[in-house]
Amino acid sequence: xxxxxxxxxxxxxxxxxxxxxxxxxxxxxxxxxxxxxxxxxxxxxxxxxxxxxxxxxxxxxxxxxxxxxxxxxxxxxxxxxxxxxxxxxxxxxxxxxxxxxxxxxxxxxxxxxxxxxxxxxxxxxxxxxxxxxxxxxxxxxxxxxxxxxxxxxxxxxxxxxxxxxxxxxxxxxxxxxxxxxxxxxxxxxxxxxxxxxxxxxxxxxxxxxxxxxxxxxxxxxxxxxxxxxxxxxxxxxxxxxxxxxxxxxxxxxxxxxxxxxxxxxxxxxxxxxxxxxxxxxxxxxxxxxxxxxxxxxxxxxxxxxx
Amino acid sequence: xxxxxxxxxxxxxxxxxxxxxxxxxxxxxxxxxxxxxxxxxxxxxxxxxxxxxxxxxxxxxxxxxxxxxxxxxxxxxxxxxxxxxxxxxxxxxxxxxxxxxxxxxxxxxxxxxxxxxxxxxxxxxxxxxxxxxxxxxxxxxxxxxxxxxxxxxxxxxxxxxxxxxxxxxxxxxxxxxxxxxxxxxxxxxxxxxxxxxxxxxxxxxxxxxxxxxxxxxxxxxxxxxxxxxxxxxxxxxxxxxxxxxxxxxxxxxxxxxxxxxxxxxxxxxxxxxxxxxxxxxxxxxxxxxxxxxxxxxxxxxxxxxxxxxxxxxxxxxxxxxxxxxxxxxxxxxxxxxxxxxxxxxxxxxxxxxxxxxxxxxxxxxxxxxxxxxxxxxxxxxxxxxxxxxxxxxxxxxxxxxxxxxxxxxxxxxxxxxxxxxxxxxxxxxxxxxxxxxxxxxxxxxxxxxxxxxxxxxxxxxxxxxxxxxxxxxxxxxxxxxxxxxxxxxxxxxxxx
Numbered sequence: 001x002x003x004x005x006x007x008x009x010x011x012x013x014x015x016x017x018x019x020x021x022x023x024x025x026x027x028x029x030x031x032x033x034x035x036x037x038x039x040x041x042x043x044x045x046x047x048x049x050x051x052x053x054x055x056x057x058x059x060x061x062x063x064x065x066x067x068x069x070x071x072x073x074x075x076x077x078x079x080x081x082x083x084x085x086x087x088x089x090x091x092x093x094x095x096x097x098x099x100x101x102x103x104x105x106x107x108x109x110x111x112x113x114x115x116x117x118x119x120x121x122x123x124x125x126x127x128x129x130x131x132x133x134x135x136x137x138x139x140x141x142x143x144x145x146x147x148x149x150x151x152x153x154x155x156x157x158x159x160x161x162x163x164x165x166x167x168x169x170x171x172x173x174x175x176x177x178x179x180x181x182x183x184x185x186x187x188x189x190x191x192x193x194x195x196x197x198x199x200x201x202x203x204x205x206x207x208x209x210x211x212x213x214x215x216x217x218x219x220x221x222x223x224x225x226x227x228x229x230x231x232x233x234x235x236x237x238x239x240x241x242x243x244x245x246x247x248x249x250x251x252x253x254x255x256x257x258x259x260x261x262x263x264x265x266x267x268x269x270x271x272x273x274x275x276x277x278x279x280x281x282x283x284x285x286x287x288x289x290x291x292x293x294x295x296x297x298x299x300x301x302x303x304x305x306x
Numbered sequence: 307x308x309x310x311x312x313x314x315x316x317x318x319x320x321x322x323x324x325x326x327x328x329x330x331x332x333x334x335x336x337x338x339x340x341x342x343x344x345x346x347x348x349x350x351x352x353x354x355x356x357x358x359x360x361x362x363x364x365x366x367x368x369x370x371x372x373x374x375x376x377x378x379x380x381x382x383x384x385x386x387x388x389x390x391x392x393x394x395x396x397x398x399x400x401x402x403x404x405x406x407x408x409x410x411x412x413x414x415x416x417x418x419x420x421x422x423x424x425x426x427x428x429x430x431x432x433x434x435x436x437x438x439x440x441x442x443x444x445x446x447x448x449x450x451x452x453x454x455x456x457x458x459x460x461x462x463x464x465x466x467x468x469x470x471x472x473x474x475x476x477x478x479x480x481x482x483x484x485x486x487x488x489x490x491x492x493x494x495x496x497x498x499x500x501x502x503x504x505x506x507x508x509x510x511x512x513x514x515x516x517x518x519x520x521x522x523x524x525x526x527x528x529x530x531x532x533x534x535x536x537x538x539x540x541x542x543x544x545x546x547x548x549x550x551x552x553x554x555x556x557x558x559x560x561x562x563x564x565x566x567x568x569x570x571x572x573x574x575x576x577x578x579x580x581x582x583x584x585x586x587x588x589x590x591x592x593x594x595x596x597x598x599x600x601x602x603x604x605x606x607x608x609x610x611x612x613x614x615x616x617x618x619x620x621x622x623x624x625x626x627x628x629x630x631x632x633x634x635x636x637x638x639x640x641x642x643x644x645x646x647x648x649x650x651x652x653x654x655x656x657x658x659x660x661x662x663x664x665x666x667x668x669x670x671x672x673x674x675x676x677x678x679x680x681x682x683x684x685x686x687x688x689x690x691x692x693x694x695x696x697x698x699x700x701x702x703x704x705x706x707x708x709x710x711x712x713x714x715x716x717x718x719x720x721x722x723x724x725x726x727x728x729x730x731x732x733x734x735x736x737x738x739x740x741x742x743x744x745x746x747x748x749x750x751x752x753x754x755x756x757x758x759x760x761x762x763x764x765x766x767x768x769x770x771x772x773x774x775x776x777x778x779x780x781x782x783x784x785x786x787x788x789x790x791x792x793x794x795x796x797x798x799x800x801x802x
Binding site: 161162163164166167169170173174177178180181182183292295 | 389391392402409
């Protein structure tokens with residue numbers, strides 16, 4: 001029993017890692033007022049690029065780096081249509097998702113089903129990993145796990161404790177007032193979309209080279225969408241995203257726990273998505289003012305208009 | 307500033323304006339809405355470039371291309387609509403605008419600065435509160451702090467008292483006096499005479515984009531300033547035929563209405579409008595005109611009081627019910643509230659009548675009848691457009707307004723509520739609108755007219771109410787000699 005709990009929680013951490021990465025990126029992006037529904041597609045791109053590069057070069061870190069670069073590059077599409085052309089962000093984000101899923105499927109065709117021989121070693125922290133129970137859950141994980149938490153904390157620090165953070169948040173709240181203080185609103189939005197894209201791709205890289213160590217088309221399985229829901233659940237705060245992501249990681253693995261009880265696996269694999277719906281339902285009852293949503297989220301900003 | 311001129315789309319907003327200000331002086335800029343006060347100040351603040359003229363600071367000519375440059379030159383501006391981030395704290399807002407905010411832990415540093423700063427000015431604001439938790443007066447103080455902390459020697463305040471309570475106005479005045487004592491310059495934009503007389507050392511009166519006069523406040527009085535602002539002694543020029551008014555159509559009793567911010571905007575308003583009568587409401591915009599029009603047409607909730615049409619109570623009933631009682635509405639901001647810009651001309655011609663039997667059958671519109679109706683409107687009301695299949699956003703303002711008017715009066719309303727019907731229209735369209743209003747009066751309808759244009763009010767109205775701060779300062783027959791002081795009444799300095 002004890003073993004089962006420990007291994008469930010351990011796997012919850014693994015399952016929560018990509019969610020945390022993608023959510024952190026989306027939080028930064030949405031805080032600048034840009035809604036990016038392309039997370040799922042960029043994640044898939046990240047996964048396939050990381051897998052291919054790792055497979056051919058044998059260096060997983062190079063794979064990660066290339067994935068992040070490609071994720072940022074493809075996100076420029078969304079940034080350009082949403083910021084420079086002031087187009088509808090929902091449409092442009094959806095297009096990015098479809099594009100990413102399509103391209104990744106095409107690029108990954110020759111690699112489907114091939115196992116990844118290069119391994120990314122788990123990072124076992126000395127002493128800390130010897131703590132009973134907790135050590136195994138928290139301190140003997142893949143490097144992605146620590147990276148995700150550190151990046152989330154860094155994003156929180158950036159948004160709350162730096163001048164750039166104030167500028168980013170102000171841009172999402174009231175771009176007009178921000179611009180009258182002489183702050184380059186468009187440049188800040190571009191930066192945030194790129195950061196978001198990098199994070200999504202990083203999440204994808206984790207899926208293909210650490211989590212499942214293989215590539216299959218559609219392996220992101222809606223995690224990008226869940227990350228967008230978690231952004232709301234975390235109330236646009238990267239700190240809260242940590243808890244939210246791992247809670248959902250737990251929902252992902254709990255299905256394996258319940259399977260022996262005779263519940264249909266198809267029904268159980270619904271769980272994360274049902275949980276997402278329930279949480280969105282609850283959030284919508286809250287006072288919008290307390291919700292902390294960026295006031296101008298998803299609104300195109302046209303300069304010089306009243 | 308010397309010889310400043312600026313025009314928008316060929317319409318002059320400022321013409322050859324020159325003035326100066328010296329340290330420790332508070333200069334008032336007085337004028338009606340649209341007189342060019344804000345344009346002039348936006349030029350000084352670098353938001354607009356002047357077409358002609360130059361700006362000199364300490365005798366050196368400067369070009370100000372954007373607000374950053376004006377801030378560097380020691381000019382600060384508090385806009386009428388505050389440039390604050392509502393969901394952020396006071397500290398974060400100040401950190402956003404301050405020139406030397408450090409990258410890490412910006413709010414800590416700003417707090418230190420402010421503590422030194424408040425030794426010299428007493429602002430009394432909780433720095434960690436969010437802006438939306440602050441009153442309008444406190445928000446304004448945040449704006450002033452922002453400007454002063456950036457080293458502003460010259461502070462421009464655009465209609466600073468329009469959002470303040472009387473107590474907050476007193477606090478603002480004491481801050482301004484304190485700044486004056488320290489040698490700062492202030493330009494104070496207002497259309498309220500009392501404040502100008504109270505606060506300013508000198509006053510510059512703008513009228514239709516030109517300087518109508520300037521005076522030291524101690525050498526002048528409110529009456530002569532009011533005359534300068536309005537531009538002339540009021541002349542009566544009645545070419546309306548005399549018609550005796552008929553039965554009472556609209557009666558409003560003790561009406562109280564809240565504004566968008568949840569504060570009372572209309573306070574205990576009562577009046578009646580009769581058949582064959584045009585009842586005009588004069589006043590500077592923002593004193594409750596919009597809310598009154600919305601309450602009468604059912605768009606805004608009345609907190610208390612009664613509104614009756616033909617003795618039938620219509621208070622807080624639906625806009626369609628009120629429309630069915632014979633109340634039509636030509637709204638202000640015609641593009642936002644009068645039409646659906648993306649739809650075709652013929653769709654817009656029946657926006658309010660689509661449910662009537664003559665245009666629809668069960669779930670379907672009778673497009674043939676709709677289009678015939680639209681064609682008739684175009685002919686009867688001189689709407690010039692490519693065809694009834696044009697998207698209405700492609701029409702000029704005058705043609706849009708003609709179509710709206712046609713739509714609203716083709717059903718022969720009992721009462722027409724017209725808000726600023728000729729605002730921004732050219733001479734021809736204006737004449738057309740005014741003649742139609744007179745025609746409506748002749749055929750037995752009642753008209754409730756809101757206008758800022760005094761000429762229009764005097765030309766059309768049988769009775770005139772002057773509104774200030776949500777109250778009627780007077781309701782007078784248009785021949786009444788006391789209307790000579792309408793400028794004073796509009797500025798809230800006189801009540802009859």
